[in-house]
Structures are given as structure tokens and as C-alpha cells.
Amino acid sequence: MAKKGRTITDTDLEKPIKAYKNLEFMMSRSGRGLRILSEFLEPEARFEREKISDTIVFFGSARISSDEEARQALADAKKNGGDVAQAERALGMSRFYEEARALSCRLTAWSKGLKGKAKRFVICTGGGPGIMEAANKGANDAKGHNVGLNISLPFEQHENPYISRELAFDFHYFFMRKFWFAYLAKAVVVFPGGYGTMDEFFELLTLVSTKKMGKPMPIVLYGTEYWNDVFNLDAMVKYGTISASDLDLFYRTDSVDDAFDYISKKLSEHHIDNPGGAM
DSSP states (O other): OOOTTOOOOGGGSOOOOOGGGOHHHHTSGGGHHHHHHHHHHHHHHHHHHTTBOOEEEEEOOTTOOOHHHHHHHHHHHHHHTOOHHHHHHHHHHHHHHHHHHHHHHHHHHHHHTSOSSSBOSEEEEOSSSTHHHHHHHHHHHTTOOEEEEEEOOSSSOOOOTTSOGGGEEEESOHHHHHHHHHHHEEEEEEOSOOHHHHHHHHHHHHHHHTTOSOSOOOEEEEOHHHHHHHOOHHHHHHTTSSOGGGGGGSEEESOHHHHHHHHHHHHHHHTTTOOSOOO
């Protein structure tokens, strides 16, 4: 009730909240569809604004560190009585960080030399540490724009500092993040990684093998010894659960030069004159 002698105005009454400003509703089960839709529409608008036509996606472990960090960790382990064997193993794996960085840098420099106003074949990662950081850093070394599709997790995942600020995303839903990996991708490089990396690799293979991916998709599986130890896809052919031709859906290599030549050749053959990310 208004004070005596004063007229009641709109400010005396509690104004209703607009639905899209109602955080309680937006974060509720009923608002889930809007949250999902926002993780489609907001990235789409940003990619269009930044003229991103297509991407080269790098997948790989968040736990692989740079050569410098791995050497320091080994020195600390030896000095302080730490797990030297684990530190030595990490140093061996650090080659993949350095090679991901080098490959990303070369691909970015190559793509920047292409004609046209749109940004072509922009490096895209999951935005976190490890191999993701290495690829974003390599693109940054070449002074190129690069994308980080981060995901909110209770551990490991934090945004690396090499992502182009205007192209740094933070997703809640894994499936929307994976959509944006696949939709704009014109090539994929899969470095050693864990469950997440394998999930992303096998989902892409499924999309390509079932022809749900309506575009040529060169996929490079990088690190032959690691992947041979991790899984044996020949056994799936042996038992008839995949076709022998399914093993041709990806290319294996241990060389930055080889990976660069393969990817740049495939992109030149299939995608130079076909910008855009239709699946």
C-alpha cells in the first residue's frame, strides 16, 4: 500500500519478469529447449559475424604437456623424489604437443594464403589444455584466427590463452559442442587421447561411414604406435562388424610433413571452391 497522500504508481507494484530474463525459468527443466537452442544460434551468429566458412579440427588429450613443461616436471621429479618413470613417459608424449603445434601453424599459414574474404580452414579445438592448447598455439604462432569450443567440466578443462577471443565458446551440452565440431569441419586430425578423443573420432567415423556427413572428410589418425596399442580395428574386420573398406576412412601417419601434405591436398581437391560447413 502506498504511503498516505501519494498516488500509487507502477513502481509501487512488482513488475512481472520477461520470460527470457527469468533466470529461474531459463535454468529449469522447462527452459532446457531454449538453452539447447541458444548453443546453436549464438555460435552460428558469431561464426557468421567473423566470416568463418570452415574449420580443421584437432582432437587429442588434455593431459599432454609441452616439451618445456615435461622437461621441467622430470627435473622436479628427480630432484624431489617424485615419480620419475611417469615424468619420463610424459616427456616422451610431449612430442605430440610440439607436432600438433607445428602442424597447426603450417596449416594456418597455408590457409591464410588462399584467396577470398572468408576465413578458410580455421583451426578449431576443444579449447582446453594439452593437444588443444598446442593447436590453438600453433595457429596463433601463424597469426591466424582459431576457435576454442570449450565445455564446462568439474576437472581438467580450462580455456587455454591462445584462442582468438571472439571465437572462444563455453558449452554446457556435449552434443551441441560436437555438432559444431562436425558442422564446420572440412578435415580432422586425431592425436593421442583418452575417452573423449575416441568418442569424437568414432562419432565422426560413424557419420562418414553412414553417409550422414555429406561432404568429403579427410581424417588423420596421428601417432601410429599409440593408436595400434589402444585399439585393433583389424579385429573388427576379422569378426565382420565393419567392412574392410571402413579402414580407408582415415589416414595414419607419424609425420607433420606427411599430415600437412595429405590434408592440404585433400582440401585443395574437394573444398577450395566449396566454402561452407554443410554436413
